Amino acid sequence: MNIRTSNNSEFSYLRSTNEIVGGIVDESSFVWEFEPLEQFSVLPNLGMFIIGITEQCNLRCTYCCYSGSYEGNRTHSSKSMSTEDIDQTLCFIRENAKGDKLHIAFYGGEPLVNYEVFQYAIAKAEEIWQEAVSFSVTTNGTLLDEERIEWLIGHHVELHLSVDGTKAFHDKHRVDAAGNGSYAKVYQALKYIGENHNDYMPHVQLQKTLPSFEDIPAIAESWHNDELLKDIQPSKISALAPNFGKGVGLLDFEQQKAFYGKLLSLYQSHQDWLVLKAFLFQQISYWKDRPIVEAEGKVPMSTCLPLTNKLFIDTQGKIAVCEKFSDDYRIGDVTTGINWDKANCLTRTY
Numbered sequence: 001m002n003i004r005t006s007n008n009s010e011f012s013y014l015r016s017t018n019e020i021v022g023g024i025v026d027e028s029s030f031v032w033e034f035e036p037l038e039q040f041s042v043l044p045n046l047g048m049f050i051i052g053i054t055e056q057c058n059l060r061c062t063y064c065c066y067s068g069s070y071e072g073n074r075t076h077s078s079k080s081m082s083t084e085d086i087d088q089t090l091c092f093i094r095e096n097a098k099g100d101k102l103h104i105a106f107y108g109g110e111p112l113v114n115y116e117v118f119q120y121a122i123a124k125a126e127e128i129w130q131e132a133v134s135f136s137v138t139t140n141g142t143l144l145d146e147e148r149i150e151w152l153i154g155h156h157v158e159l160h161l162s163v164d165g166t167k168a169f170h171d172k173h174r175v176d177a178a179g180n181g182s183y184a185k186v187y188q189a190l191k192y193i194g195e196n197h198n199d200y201m202p203h204v205q206l207q208k209t210l211p212s213f214e215d216i217p218a219i220a221e222s223w224h225n226d227e228l229l230k231d232i233q234p235s236k237i238s239a240l241a242p243n244f245g246k247g248v249g250l251l252d253f254e255q256q257k258a259f260y261g262k263l264l265s266l267y268q269s270h271q272d273w274l275v276l277k278a279f280l281f282q283q284i285s286y287w288k289d290r291p292i293v294e295a296e297g298k299v300p301m302s303t304c305l306p307l308t309n310k311l312f313i314d315t316q317g318k319i320a321v322c323e324k325f326s327d328d329y330r331i332g333d334v335t336t337g338i339n340w341d342k343a344n345c346l347t348r349t350y
Contacts, residue, residue, distance in 0.1 A: 018290055037348055040306040041340045046098045048310035050105045050323050051089060051121065054080040054114040055315050059140050059182055062173040063211055063240050066109075071245035072326035079315040080114045086121045089313050090128060092334035096311075102133045107312070107323050112143040122155050136160055138207075140174065142182050144189035149197075158203045161186065163234075164210060165219040165275075166226060173211060191228055205235040213239065213279075214259070217266055220275035233274040237282060241324075305331075305347045 001013040002024055012025040055077040060067070068075040081089070093104070104125055111118055118137070125133050136158035144152075144159075152159065163186055164170040171181025193204060210216070216237075223229045242248045260283075267276045304321045312320040314327075317334040329346060332338040 037344075039340075039344055040347075043096070043306050043308060043311070043338075044098060045307060045309040046096055046311060047101060048103045048105065049089075049093050049097070050107050050310060050312045051081070051086075052107045052109070052312065052314040052323065053086075053111050053118055053121065054109040056080060056113045057108055057110040057140075058113060058142060058176060059110065059174060060177045061140075061175065063209065065241050069246070070241070070243055072328045074327045076109070080109075081117055081121075081315050083117055083120050085315075085317060086117060086124060088317060088334045090121070090124055092313070092337070094128065096338075100132060102129055104133060104135050106135070106137040108138070110140055110143065111137050112139055112148065115143070115148070119151070122157065126155070134158070138162075140182060141186035141189050144185075146192055149189060149192060153193075153197055153200050156203075158205065160205045160207055160235075161190070162209065163190070163206050164208050165215070166222040166229070168222070169215055169219050187228070190232075194228055194232075201232065204232075206232060208234050208237045208275075209240065210237060211240055216263065216275065216279055220266075220270070220273040220279075223275045224270070224273045230274070234278045237275070237279045303347050303350055305343055 001015070003011040003013060003020070005011070010024055011020050011022055012027070013020050014025065014027050055066070055074065056079070057064075057066075057076055060076075064076075065073050066076055093102070104121075106118060106121070108114075122135055125135070135155065137152070138160040139162070141159075141161045141163070162174065163183075164172075164174055167181070167183040167187075170183040170186070174182045176182065190204070193200060208219075210219075263276065263280060267273070267280055270276060308321055310322055312323040312325065313334060314320065314330075318330040319332045319334065319338060320327075320330055331343040331346065
């Protein structure tokens with residue numbers, strides 16, 4: 001793809017190497033060559049394990065990937081791990097973790113629905129690995145009362161908290177089964193942490209999932225006008241996962257360019273609006289932080305396997321490469337271990 005700037009400089013974007021080079025370049029001269037895949041029987045970088053401790057959730061967010069509308073994904077269910085399941089899972093982790101530092105993350109459903117088993121898992125992991133293990137939990141925040149917040153902070157659990165904006169935006173989609181919004185409970189938990197444990201706020205990661213990025217200017221303004229939120233920068237702003245079963249459409253380039261131009265102009269005038277800052281810096285980082293390598297000869301194939309640094313373990317003890325994988329793709333379980341033939345087959349197929 002050729003690019004001409006406003007001062008008539010010419011560049012070429014090379015899709016095969018994901019880089020921009022000066023002048024008009026024939027991309028056919030930049031060809032990746034892949035070495036044949038070798039059979040693997042070890043994942044050498046494993047340092048993170050995500051435990052899906054329950055499939056239950058007290059919310060029914062309209063865009064949830066577990067709503068039943070996403071092909072290949074499970075739906076909400078009553079399945080949860082027991083303490084015996086945790087024992088087996090931690091045994092598997094002990095046998096497969098690499099390196100000196102271990103991170104265990106908890107996922108759902110809503111992990112705090114299974115709170116007693118969640119507590120057991122953390123206490124047991126602390127007993128096994130002591131200072132060498134750290135924890136995080138992805139939560140909707142509605143079950144975070146003062147007692148639980150104190151326990152989580154006391155055990156140094158990083159909170160990944162879902163907040164889609166201020167009340168008007170959050171409560172559009174993050175609702176319970178009766179359609180009631182969840183913002184008030186999340187805000188109260190965040191307020192308690194800010195007032196009583198402000199030094200812990202760097203360990204509270206606020207994550208937004210937005211059905212439409214068109215709401216960002218309004219969210220940014222209302223966020224900035226909130227006394228509590230205005231000093232908290234979101235850690236991640238995500239679009240909805242594409243639902244290929246329902247079909248996806250193409251974005252209009254000119255409309256997208258106009259939208260980002262509007263955001264940039266708004267940010268020039270309001271550089272203290274942290275939602276705008278987080279979103280724009282996130283988009284820039286996709287380009288700025290992309291991997292650039294000097295390639296001589298053939299370039300090794302890179303897939304999740306065998307280079308992944310994490311694994312996901314679901315409520316039934318089945319293993320996936322990560323929590324975002326379709327439920328159709330599992331590569332073993334915690335009792336029998338990784339099925340290397342299946343893992344290699346999936347990688348070759350990819």
